[in-house]
Amino acid sequence: MNITTWRGAAARWPALALISLALHASGMAEARAGLGSPITPAQQYALALEAQTQGDYAAMLAWLRASAREGHASAQRMLGVALIGGPALYGPSQPADLCEGRLWLLRAARQNEGPAQDVAYALFGRPKDALTAHCEPS
Template sequence: MISVSFLNRTARDSRSRRVHALMQWCLAASLALYAGTHAQAAEHTSVTPEQAYQLALEARSVGDYPAMLILLRQAGYAGDLPAQEMLASVLLAGPVLYGDSISGGLCEAIHWSRRATEQGSAVAKHQDMILNGLRDLPLQREICFARER
């Protein structure tokens, strides 16, 4: 019994280290891109939106929620539909599902849900129905839209 838990912990630790190394690489690549490095160097460090989404899923599986949020936003801004849908869900659930590391952000959740709806997402349409059922949403939407202007 002891050896089994030791093996599970070792596999989990190994996966966690691997994901952490991938996250560091991804963040370094993002910083290099945003810092305005040469285009040739950026080609070697770029991450596709799909890769960023997959890294976000890995980060979620090891409980690295801040990194998950960064990667979801990166993929979402690049137009990745699953990332936009998940980002809206994560921001709606916020601390209820992810603890204090992710604060609920209704305005940002509305933003991502709207972007996903524009791409024809059935998931985002359902999220909008949930949002429309919230009692204080009309006032909150006005606040959110005023911030965007």
């Protein structure tokens, strides 16, 4: 009985060795490649939308900021609205920041051909008002 068990284990050993070598080689290839190519702003924006769906607003804002910094207009617009809406949209854990929200909405608006249709110009395309006067240098 011991001889049969030993032969069965001996027969499986080469297969296990091959699997372990393949896993090791794939790990080495991954280590040489680093983390792979960086994700695009569109992918970051998609991750922000996924985080919003899951109710993880801190992650949503982090992904929106990353995508917005790379010039993704939809991320800039959504980040601006999220910062202006703050607690009304995402609960008390997200404070409102009118100045930063205004900044992102205006950046998004500058990328569009028809700025009059953009939400930024609907909100901020008029003379300074009491809410955002402190956001601009005098």
